[in-house]
Amino acid sequence: MSATTSAELEENRRLLKELLCRPGNGRCVDCGAADPTWAxxxxxxxxxxxCSGLHRSIPHISKVKSVVxxxxxxxxxxxxASTGNSAAKAKYEQRVPPFYYKPTYRDCHVLREQWVRARYERNEFVCVEQQEPYSTGYREGFLWKRGRDNGQFLSRKFILSEREGALKYFNKHDAREPKAIMKIQTLNATFQPAKIGNPNGLQITYLKDNSTRNIFVYHEDGKEIVDWFNAIRAARFHYLQVAFPGASDADLVPKLTRNYVKEGYMExxxxKHKEGFKKRWFTMDDRRLMYFKDPLDAYARGExxxxSKENSYTVLPGLPPSTQGHRWPFGITIVTPDRKFLFTCxxxxxQMDWIxxxxxxxxxxxLPQEYAVEAHFKHKP
Ligand SMILES: [Zn+2]
Known part of the structure; x- marks a missing residue:
């Protein structure tokens, strides 16, 4: 290439800035963040x-430079000028299945990296055959699962079967009976790298006797764990299509998996409000507030x-005046039709975040089905 004069460089930079104002180019092509400055x-x-950092991991496909x-x-x-974000999306995102999770800038590294690789490196949404690992309704493989007693991760065989309506895992490689059968109906999966202490850490939850059970898994390969995640979403999607025949994809997709409203420690x-306050790990999952002794416990101490406010639920800052026995100063009172719950931050x-x-x-x-869940909680001893 011939030497470029500084006047030409200046002109090219001006043209690029103009391109950024074109429709589609005002947001990051990968995560949707505003005002991209790399290309x-x-x-x-x-x-x-x-996201430019993620592109550097596929240098044989993508070469990046700063616009400025x-x-x-x-x-x-x-x-x-001849391509741009809208044209590239039309090409690389032609056949993204409705259940496939499209991450945003709020999501963890492994989800965002695999979204980049799936589109540009593996052409997963151009050649549908590439989607076989998560679209077929059956998946079998090994994941590292955190042991309940000692916290060590052990290799366990997992089988996801849409036909059987369940995800199962086995403690011994040749075991016939699964250690757990997790119904697709109540299954959830959410990436939790910080909590699990692994960049590919995935928390899988399901209901057993109407109580939440947690398992914590990872796979050292980013593609594998994201394929498992999307396989669970695909199985949930097909389950919900049968359960709600008239529902649109847009209605079902938000129900496939969910991230928590908030997690963290409170006391x-x-x-009786006379017991001493104890520090616990809290998870707000949809309408279930759960507390754990350890963030990686298999099940909650309480739920x-x-x-809703129409049904006499209220949250207030502070504690009743006579409350004693707490170390943390910032109180929260939750009033339910049955009793008051007192927490401190x-x-x-x-405190403000939790409120x-x-x-x-x-x-x-x-929702109508949430009344049934509420009734179940009232009948708990
Ligand atoms: Zn981005």
Whole structure:
């Protein structure tokens, strides 16, 4: 390529900035973050700085430069003008199955990296045959599962079968009887790298006798664990299509898997409010507030149903005046039709965050099926 003069570089930079104003180019092609400042001059797409790092892991496919800091040549700019984010999405995202999880900038590294690799490196959404590992309704393989007693991760065989309506795992490789049968109907999966202490850590939950059970798994290969995640979503999608025949994809997709409303430590006291406060790990999962002694416990010490304001659920800052026995100063009172729950937070910021999380749940109208869940909680001893 002939030497580019500084005037030409200046002009190319101006043209690129103009391209960023075109429809589709104002957001990162990969994660949707606003105002991308990087671009792949081999794929013709604009992206955020964080996603440009993911593109560097596929240098045989994508070469990136900064729009503002690097020098651009006229043919590169011309290519960027002829492609752009909308055209690239039309090409690389032609056949994304409705259940496939499209991550955003809020999601963890492994989900975002595999979304980049799936599209540009493996062409998964151009050649449908590539989707076989998660679309067929059956998946079998080994995952590292955290042991309940000692916290060690052990290799376990997992089988997901849409036909049987369950995900199962086996303790011994040749075992006939599964250690657990997790019904697809109540299955959830959420990436929890920080909590599990592994970048590919996945928390799988299911209901047993109407109580939540947790298992924690990972696979050292990012593609494998994301394929498992999407296989669970595919199985849930097909289950829900049968359960709700008239529902649209847009209705079903948000129900496939869910991230938690909020998690973190608080202190709690017992039903008499005289018991000393104890520090517990809390998880707000949809309308279930669960507390654990350890964040990686297999099941909760207790679960509380959080209904709506129409059904007499309220969250208030502070504690009743006579309350004693707490170390943390920032109180929260949750009023339910049955009793009051008292919690404390270490900081005011945490208190505000938790109140906002509870308020979001309480402000939402209860769905018909949630009345049945609430009734079940009332009958618990
Ligand atoms: Zn991005």
């Amino acid at each position: 792949s001059f081999t794929l013709g797409v604009f992206m955020c700085q964080s 800091m690097d020098g651009w040549h006229a043919p590169e700019v011309k290519f960027m 709690k006291t017992g039903p 509380v149903f959080i209904g 270490e900081t005011e910021e945490e 906002a999380a509870f308020q979001r749940v309480i402000n939402r109208l209860m």
